[in-house]
Amino acid sequence: MASEFCPIRWNAKGFPAEGEYWQLGKHGSMGKDRSNHHALAEVLSKAIGHQPWSWPKKPILFISDPHADADAFVGSLHASGGIKKTGLNLLDFKLSKAGKDATFIIGGDCLDKGPSNLDLLRSIRALKDIGANIKLLAGNHDVRLLVGLRSMDLVPDPRTEHFFVRMGPKVIPLFKEVFEEYFADGKLPKNTPSLSECRRKLYPRESWFVHFAKEAAWLMPDEAIERELIRIRKKVDDFEHACEKSGMTLRDIYAAAIKCKALFLKPSGEFSWFFKDMQLAYKAGSFLFIHAGLDDRIATLISEESVAHLNKLYRYQIQHDLFEFYYGALANTMRTKYRDVDMPLSQHGVETAYNSGIHAIVHGHRNRHEGQRIMLRQGMIHFEGDITLDRHSRKKEGLSGIGHGVTVIHPKGQVIGLSNDYPCAKVFEPAHYLGSQ
Numbered sequence: 001m002a003s004e005f006c007p008i009r010w011n012a013k014g015f016p017a018e019g020e021y022w023q024l025g026k027h028g029s030m031g032k033d034r035s036n037h038h039a040l041a042e043v044l045s046k047a048i049g050h051q052p053w054s055w056p057k058k059p060i061l062f063i064s065d066p067h068a069d070a071d072a073f074v075g076s077l078h079a080s081g082g083i084k085k086t087g088l089n090l091l092d093f094k095l096s097k098a099g100k101d102a103t104f105i106i107g108g109d110c111l112d113k114g115p116s117n118l119d120l121l122r123s124i125r126a127l128k129d130i131g132a133n134i135k136l137l138a139g140n141h142d143v144r145l146l147v148g149l150r151s152m153d154l155v156p157d158p159r160t161e162h163f164f165v166r167m168g169p170k171v172i173p174l175f176k177e178v179f180e181e182y183f184a185d186g187k188l189p190k191n192t193p194s195l196s197e198c199r200r201k202l203y204p205r206e207s208w209f210v211h212f213a214k215e216a217a218w219l220m221p222d223e224a225i226e227r228e229l230i231r232i233r234k235k236v237d238d239f240e241h242a243c244e245k246s247g248m249t250l251r252d253i254y255a256a257a258i259k260c261k262a263l264f265l266k267p268s269g270e271f272s273w274f275f276k277d278m279q280l281a282y283k284a285g286s287f288l289f290i291h292a293g294l295d296d297r298i299a300t301l302i303s304e305e306s307v308a309h310l311n312k313l314y315r316y317q318i319q320h321d322l323f324e325f326y327y328g329a330l331a332n333t334m335r336t337k338y339r340d341v342d343m344p345l346s347q348h349g350v351e352t353a354y355n356s357g358i359h360a361i362v363h364g365h366r367n368r369h370e371g372q373r374i375m376l377r378q379g380m381i382h383f384e385g386d387i388t389l390d391r392h393s394r395k396k397e398g399l400s401g402i403g404h405g406v407t408v409i410h411p412k413g414q415v416i417g418l419s420n421d422y423p424c425a426k427v428f429e430p431a432h433y434l435g436s437q
Contacts, residue, residue: 019416020426021426021427021428022417022427022428040374040381041433045434046379047354050354050355051286051355051359053359053430054357055285055409055410055412055413056103056284056409056410057284057285058133059101059102059409059410059411060102060409060410061080061082061102061104062105062385062409063080063105063107063385063389063406064109064137064291064363064385064386065108065109065139065365065386065390066106066389066390067109067110067112067113067390067393068110068111068116068117068173068174069113069114069116069391069392069403070122071090071116071391071402072390072391072402072403072404073120073123074123075404076403077093077127079404079405079406080102080406080408081099082095082096082099082102082104082132083095083099083127090123091122091123091126093127093130095131100131102132102133103135103284104132104133104134104135105282106137107291107362107363107364107385108139108291108292108334108364109139109140109141109365110124110139110142110274112141113173113392114173115392116177117173118181121274128277135279135289136274136277136278137278137289138334139291139334139364140331140335141170142274142275143278143318143331143334144170145174145260146264147163147318147325147326148166148171149164149257149265151163151164152201158207158208158211159216160322160323161204161205161208162204162232163322164202164203165202165236166232168235168238169238172242172243172253173246175252175253175260176246178256178259178260178263179248179255179256179259182256183255188251189255192255194251198251202250203239204232204236209229216228216327219323223341224341275318279311280310280330280334281302281307281310281333282307283307285409286357287360287361287362287409288302288361288362290333291334291364291365292334292335292364292366293336293337293338293342293345293363293365294336294358294361294380295333295342295343295349296343296344296345297329297343298310298329298332299349299350299352299353299358300349300352301313301329302353302358303352303353303355310330317330334365335365336365337365338377345377345378350378360381360383360415361381361382362382362385362409363382364386366384367386367387367393368384368386368387369397369399370421370422371387372387372419372426374428383407383415383417385417387403387405387421389402389403389405390402390403403419403420405419405420413429413430413431414429415428
């Protein structure tokens with residue numbers, strides 16, 4: 001068992017009470033890509049050869065992909081030791097001594113799936129209001145809402161007029177929550193358009209399927225354009241059926257979307273802080289925190305500029321060029337799964353990241369069933385921190401109950417993976433693996 005494996009205490013029910021060094025190649029805790037101690041030691045030696053390994057100055061508590069399950073999120077905060085519950089209600093909590101000293105990183109994908117989008121947002125706000133140091137990363141599910149809502153105000157354009165329907169059925173649970181809370185009597189605002197006018201406002205014109213390919217040719221390969229055309233056609237064909245299945249009409253969806261614009265995009269809106277606080281990446285010590293992953297172009301951008309510049313570019317594009325943002329390199333950081341269709345991370349990109357002082361990526365997006373996993377990609381260590389928290393995904397994928405867990409990066413030189421789906425805390429200490437060479 002790893003000694004002093006978890007400097008931060010926790011007391012959530014069902015959480016592991018013992019620790020073990022990260023078991024490479026066992027229980028899905030390390031990926032198949034060169035999954036052995038020797039390979040990891042080689043990677044560590046190579047990274048340290050560029051720059052010494054650097055640890056954050058304060059503990060980091062990384063919780064990713066809560067997907068609108070507020071109970072799972074607050075339970076994970078409690079499990080991390082970062083908060084203390086003060087009552088039975090969801091928002092009855094305060095920062096613990098450890099939480100006051102920690103940085104909470106929310107790794108993206110706060111929205112969709114459910115069952116509690118609004119409660120999840122209010123939980124994050126409550127954590128912010130009690131003084132927690134929070135870094136909120138952009139997830140693809142979150143930004144999809146931002147892009148969809150912002151596109152409603154734009155003049156119809158082949159580059160952007162499909163962004164509302166591109167959100168697809170996954171956004172309907174949020175709209176339904178908003179509709180039920182703000183239109184409790186079921187009465188739509190008087191200025192809600194007719195059904196046919198809602199279709200005109202929310203769907204891309206038929207000409208979009210011709211003009212999009214021409215507009216996108218400079219940015220996207222032909223096969224990616226073809227996939228997008230097929231995807232949008234299916235979403236257009238299926239969207240109203242999905243609305244009806246949830247008990248909503250397209251006019252209900254339109255009214256809820258207008259309310260979401262007020263809640264999220266107006267300065268006075270209850271959730272205006274959400275997208276305002278969001279950033280694409282965060283670096284602490286040798287760790288880069290990002291929703292999905294890294295590719296060569298982003299590694300080069302960070303090397304030539306900085307992570308701060310990357311976040312500045314993200315904020316600019318999300319305000320001024322939705323098309324280039326959504327289909328360019330920046331959004332790849334939110335959705336890559338290192339597939340052939342994604343922008344590549346090569347050994348050259350890894351070397352570039354090493355030279356920037358990045359030795360490991362901590363991310364969500366790829367959900368796991370047995371707690372966190374280490375993956376080696378082109379010689380870069382990835383800590384996969386999406387441990388399937390939300391109950392809808394868990395039920396669908398054969399997991400019971402609500403997920404709880406956190407990835408801890410501690411200044412004492414440990415990465416600790418905690419999950420109620422794995423019987424032990426997984427502990428990563430570079431010296432342990434280097435000593436096995």
